[in-house]
Amino acid sequence: MKILVVGKGGREHAIAWKVKQSPLVKEVYIAPGNAGTEEVGINVPISATDIEGLVNFAKEKGIDLTIVGPEDPLAKGIVDAFEREGLKIFGPSKEAARLEASKVLAKNFMAKYGVPTARYGSFDNPEEAKAFVKTLGEKVVVKADGLAAGKGAFVCQSQEEALKVIDDLMVKGVLGEAGKKVVVEEFLEGEEASYMVMVDGTDYIPLPTSQDHKRLLEGDKGPNTGGMGAYSPTPVIDPEMEKRIQREVIERTLQGLAQEGIHYRGFLYAGLMLTKEGPKVLEFNVRLGDPEAQPILTRVESDLVAHIMDILEGNIKGVNLKVSPKWSLGVVIASEGYPQKPKTGKVIHGLEEVKKLPDVVVFHAGTKREGDKILTAGGRVLTVVGMGNTLKEAKEKAYEGVSKIHFEGMYYRRDIGDKAFKYLR
Numbered sequence: 001m002k003i004l005v006v007g008k009g010g011r012e013h014a015i016a017w018k019v020k021q022s023p024l025v026k027e028v029y030i031a032p033g034n035a036g037t038e039e040v041g042i043n044v045p046i047s048a049t050d051i052e053g054l055v056n057f058a059k060e061k062g063i064d065l066t067i068v069g070p071e072d073p074l075a076k077g078i079v080d081a082f083e084r085e086g087l088k089i090f091g092p093s094k095e096a097a098r099l100e101a102s103k104v105l106a107k108n109f110m111a112k113y114g115v116p117t118a119r120y121g122s123f124d125n126p127e128e129a130k131a132f133v134k135t136l137g138e139k140v141v142v143k144a145d146g147l148a149a150g151k152g153a154f155v156c157q158s159q160e161e162a163l164k165v166i167d168d169l170m171v172k173g174v175l176g177e178a179g180k181k182v183v184v185e186e187f188l189e190g191e192e193a194s195y196m197v198m199v200d201g202t203d204y205i206p207l208p209t210s211q212d213h214k215r216l217l218e219g220d221k222g223p224n225t226g227g228m229g230a231y232s233p234t235p236v237i238d239p240e241m242e243k244r245i246q247r248e249v250i251e252r253t254l255q256g257l258a259q260e261g262i263h264y265r266g267f268l269y270a271g272l273m274l275t276k277e278g279p280k281v282l283e284f285n286v287r288l289g290d291p292e293a294q295p296i297l298t299r300v301e302s303d304l305v306a307h308i309m310d311i312l313e314g315n316i317k318g319v320n321l322k323v324s325p326k327w328s329l330g331v332v333i334a335s336e337g338y339p340q341k342p343k344t345g346k347v348i349h350g351l352e353e354v355k356k357l358p359d360v361v362v363f364h365a366g367t368k369r370e371g372d373k374i375l376t377a378g379g380r381v382l383t384v385v386g387m388g389n390t391l392k393e394a395k396e397k398a399y400e401g402v403s404k405i406h407f408e409g410m411y412y413r414r415d416i417g418d419k420a421f422k423y424l425r
């Protein structure tokens with residue numbers, strides 16, 4: 001088979017790496033890819049959102065299956081466009097992708113179908129949004145309605161700060177159209193976790209549990225990022241909690257989508273806050289998480305391509321996903337200045353050395369090749385994944401890998417996975 005992976009991040013490198021292991025697969029193409037995906041397949045210089053370009057490429061090359069990494073092409077209707085041409089693609093339709101692309105729609109959907117989530121109001125009028133803030137506690141969360149590349153959610157420490165954010169988004173328009181409508185919601189206390197499944201209609205295959213580290217700084221401080229590291233499985237989701245997430249979140253969501261007449265197919269990601277009252281959804285993503293995909297996919301032992309083909313052929317019940325009992329932990333190495341203004345163009349050293357380490361895999365994100373050098377080319381640069389029989393071992397492996405890598409201004413958190421240890425005693 002010929003497979004096309006759409007995207008250029010660490011998640012897409014992990015997907016391409018996993019796909020390449022399938023005995024069904026002869027060729028892997030990645031559009032546009034990075035310096036790491038070049039090692040598992042062929043990079044194609046077509047942007048992830050150039051849907052027409054991707055359709056034409058898939059037709060010309062005779063691509064048998066396309067797997068989409070990021071949300072933007074999904075929100076723009078890549079799946080609809082491929083299916084119109086009779087091309088096989090794994091991901092939700094444009095309509096289904098609105099679950100991620102519009103926070104207002106997602107919240108209204110959750111309220112309608114009894115999916116637990118934070119108490120909220122949605123507004124297109126700043127004065128009404130401000131009045132609602134006053135009905136909440138001291139800490140308030142304000143979210144732009146539209147896609148904002150992970151920069152659309154503001155956890156405000158005071159009501160005053162929330163009022164200012166509302167002005168910035170709705171009056172000053174700092175996020176453009178994405179912030180013209182907002183969701184204002186109560187602040188939830190608890191432990192955050194990620195839960196992902198592969199879906200066909202109301203049937204689903206659970207993927208391994210994981211936990212992201214969204215904040216830039218150690219101890220979960222500083223601004224939100226796309227994610228600074230993740231590990232799998234996470235003990236914060238025990239078997240009982242997992243059953244609850246499946247019943248209260250995943251199944252209600254899939255039944256709600258079916259009732260809306262939307263056939264959902266693809267990955268579905270629930271970003272959760274595990275509160276005293278149970279799991280509550282912070283957000284849905286219509287794709288795999290990044291960096292969660294990196295530790296998750298390194299644990300998947302069975303053939304991802306075979307599973308996706310089974311799902312596309314209407315045989316999700318035949319999927320027997322095999323997952324390694326090992327732990328996997330990924331540390332993101334970012335550029336100086338990430339997430340605001342990452343500095344790029346720095347030479348990355350040590351990538352060959354890290355390849356010699358057993359149980360360590362490096363996935364590239366913002367990297368590019370120039371001659372015989374690999375340079376940084378984005379905010380998040382690499383995810384170094386370590387595997388082990390315990391979380392501690394996986395962490396040691398990952399950081400051993402990190403220690404081999406150097407570039408000017410590189411930054412990473414040293415505490416990835418630490419919040420899990422208290423659950424393991």
Ligand code: AMP
Pocket residue numbers: 118141143150152153155185186187188189192214224271273282283
């Ligand atoms: P979102 O884009 O909705 O996932 O929000 C980004 C991040 O903000 C989440 O990963 C949480 O860390 C935090 N967050 C969002 N909503 C809430 C909430 N209601 N209570 C507490 N933290 C939140």
Ligand code: GLY
Pocket residue numbers: 212226227285288289290291292
């Ligand atoms: N790591 C969070 C996300 O992919 O949205």
